[in-house]
Amino acid sequence: MPGKKGRVFYYLLACNYAVLGCVVFHVDVVSAQTSSSDFTDVALERRYVTLIQELRCPKCQNQNLQDSHSTVSLDLKDQIQRLLKTGKSDEEIKSYLTERYTEYILYRPVVGYHTFLLWVGPLFFILIAIGVLLFVQRLNSSSPTSDKHLVGDQPHLHQSGSGEVSETFKKE
Amino acid sequence: MRIILFAPLMVFFAIAILLWSALEREPGKLPSALIGKPFPEFSLTKLSAHNQYLSAEDLSGALALINVWATWCYACKLEHPYLQKLASNGIKIIGINYKDNRKAAIAWLERLGNPYSVIIFDEEGSLGLDIGVSGAPETFLIDKQGIILHRRVGILDQKVWEKEFSHYYSDSWE
Numbered sequence: 001m002p003g004k005k006g007r008v009f010y011y012l013l014a015c016n017y018a019v020l021g022c023v024v025f026h027v028d029v030v031s032a033q034t035s036s037s038d039f040t041d042v043a044l045e046r047r048y049v050t051l052i053q054e055l056r057c058p059k060c061q062n063q064n065l066q067d068s069h070s071t072v073s074l075d076l077k078d079q080i081q082r083l084l085k086t087g088k089s090d091e092e093i094k095s096y097l098t099e100r101y102t103e104y105i106l107y108r109p110v111v112g113y114h115t116f117l118l119w120v121g122p123l124f125f126i127l128i129a130i131g132v133l134l135f136v137q138r139l140n141s142s143s144p145t146s147d148k149h150l151v152g153d154q155p156h157l158h159q160s161g162s163g164e165v166s167e168t169f170k171k172e
Numbered sequence: 173m174r175i176i177l178f179a180p181l182m183v184f185f186a187i188a189i190l191l192w193s194a195l196e197r198e199p200g201k202l203p204s205a206l207i208g209k210p211f212p213e214f215s216l217t218k219l220s221a222h223n224q225y226l227s228a229e230d231l232s233g234a235l236a237l238i239n240v241w242a243t244w245c246y247a248c249k250l251e252h253p254y255l256q257k258l259a260s261n262g263i264k265i266i267g268i269n270y271k272d273n274r275k276a277a278i279a280w281l282e283r284l285g286n287p288y289s290v291i292i293f294d295e296e297g298s299l300g301l302d303i304g305v306s307g308a309p310e311t312f313l314i315d316k317q318g319i320i321l322h323r324r325v326g327i328l329d330q331k332v333w334e335k336e337f338s339h340y341y342s343d344s345w346e
Contacts, residue, residue: 058304059306059307072307104203
């Protein structure tokens, strides 16, 4: 039998799921709305939705075509539908748009010399981090003098620390 | 060995410099794909006559501004007096009336004055799409051969003119 506190907890949990459910539902509804298109072919419609999610609105830096309602985005969405229906491939459509709006329009950047840093940068930083980690580890293990120094400096702290821990264990 | 202690500081400065220089950049700025390329082919009517067609050939011949405007565009109204001033100083300005209504556009020019030597009526925005227009106003600069030299997204005023356009004109006068 849950107490009063328990009931409040379950109530909040229920609210939580309700909100989560609404969010998921909302996302579904919204994406269904914004991808309003007159495709009869499901596969084509799926390609269309993927494209407008990956393409950026030229007018609005942080929005994709799907979310944007600016005139230029609506025009581009119409144009993409037209191109898809004439049998253009995804790559052809992307190059059609980059010829006019540059690579700015691609949210997924192409791999090239000018985007080299973007793609390799994270790996580079991870390598640095691993290097530092190894260096520090080796520094710690290969210089026993510094270890002794540390222990010698604070012997009481170490002892009292471990002593306390064992005492609390005994109590339990 | 000591120098290794300064490594984190060095890394900090390196990142600081990188980020500092990035502050100056405008990530929202849309670059133009057409700089250095000829103005794209098109076939659209004149604003003033629905049976007279214009093409890219009609635009070349002299250094000219190509200004994308519309009656629905508030910023175009703000920009308009400065275009009038440029036109009165002998600068050739070609208009692209972008996704607009022919009657409304003609009335607008009758009321506010017409700085354009010729106006292309792009009702569907098809030419706008081909030149990568993201809205109005936008201004392109083309040379005698019809090659696009520069593009300005947004209002063209005295400041922008002096910074981005005027040197093309002084070069041609020298």
